[in-house]
Amino acid sequence: MVLLHDGGPGSFRDLGNFGNKTKKPFEAVVSALRAVNVDFTVRRNDSASDGFMDRFRRSGHRPFDWRAPDGFPDHTSYWMGGGAYVHAWRTVDWVLDQNLGADQTPLAPVLSLTLGEFSAAPADHTPNNLTNFWLARAFDWAPNGTTGWRGTELHYQVASFMCRNTDTVTYFGPDVGIGNGPAGNTAGIGTDSGPNYWHSRLRGMVDCALFSPQFMVR
Numbered sequence: 001m002v003l004l005h006d007g008g009p010g011s012f013r014d015l016g017n018f019g020n021k022t023k024k025p026f027e028a029v030v031s032a033l034r035a036v037n038v039d040f041t042v043r044r045n046d047s048a049s050d051g052f053m054d055r056f057r058r059s060g061h062r063p064f065d066w067r068a069p070d071g072f073p074d075h076t077s078y079w080m081g082g083g084a085y086v087h088a089w090r091t092v093d094w095v096l097d098q099n100l101g102a103d104q105t106p107l108a109p110v111l112s113l114t115l116g117e118f119s120a121a122p123a124d125h126t127p128n129n130l131t132n133f134w135l136a137r138a139f140d141w142a143p144n145g146t147t148g149w150r151g152t153e154l155h156y157q158v159a160s161f162m163c164r165n166t167d168t169v170t171y172f173g174p175d176v177g178i179g180n181g182p183a184g185n186t187a188g189i190g191t192d193s194g195p196n197y198w199h200s201r202l203r204g205m206v207d208c209a210l211f212s213p214q215f216m217v218r
Contacts, residue, residue, distance in 0.1 A: 022076040023218055025059035025088035032092045032210045035138040036108040040095075048100055048107070055094055059087035089211050096203045110203050111190055113137070122179035125189045127162035127172070130205065131155055138209045158208045166195040 023031065033040070042049040056062060060083065066072045073079070098107040117133050118124040128150065135142070135149040135158065142148040149155040162178070163171040172178075178198055179188035192199040209215065 021218055022079055023216055024072065024079055025056070025061035025084050026063065027218065028085070028088045028216060029056060029059075029091050031215070032138075033095065033108075035210065036096065036110055036206060037113060038095060038108050040107060048098065051094060051098070052091065055087060055091040059084050059091065061088075085216070092210055093207055096207055097200075108203070108206075110206050111199060114189070114202065121177070122188055123177040125178040125180075126175045127159040127178070128155075128174045130162060130178075130189075130202065131159040131209075134158075134206050134209050138206075138215060154209075154212055154214055158205060158212075161208050162201060162205050 040048075040052070042053060053062070057065070061072060061079075079085070096108045096110065099105060100107055114125075114130065114133070118129065132142075132148040132150055132155065135155060143152060144150075159174050160171065163174050165171060178196075179191075187193060187196060187198060189198045189202055
């Protein structure tokens with residue numbers, strides 16, 4: 001039996017309903033993992049798997065945890081409480097920060113995906129460029145075929161996260177390459193030393209995109 005969210009069968013073809021349905025926690029987490037190209041299989045007796053599932057089960061949407069016969073609720077109102085999304089976001093945040101194995105390989109290859117898009121030249125690694133790339137990757141579309149996400153409020157907010165100086169008040173220019181100067185901005189995006197911790201901040205910037213209200217709907 002197919003359960004409709006709201007309305008009759010025509011609701012599926014109504015463009016006015018696009019983006020009006022909230023993702024369930026499982027959908028939010030899976031779409032985030034796809035966006036950052038995570039290759040991870042949950043296994044028994046594995047510390048990383050235990051860490052992932054411990055966080056995810058708290059969202060209330062762990063697979064097969066809802067007793068038959070009706071399945072998990074399919075209405076937005078059920079999932080709009082703070083607990084479901086907070087724990088879904090905590091799961092994604094854990095994935096983005098997690099390193100595995102003796103060589104501490106990032107579970108989410110955010111840096112390698114970024115460098116695969118841009119050259120290694122710091123001048124290319126501007127907050128505007130990085131934000132445009134990651135928003136387009138996360139959503140798999142852009143509002144404008146030429147400028148991408150530039151000019152949108154979401155782009156501005158995410159780019160501002162990368163531009164903020166360590167004094168939390170002033171900002172680097174959004175078109176200044178990370179590691180390309182001025183003073184205080186000489187370490188490259190692959191470094192994780194103070195004061196800017198750019199590699200961690202890059203992962204945090206991706207967090208900002210994946211935690212946005214726009215990413216929580218489908």
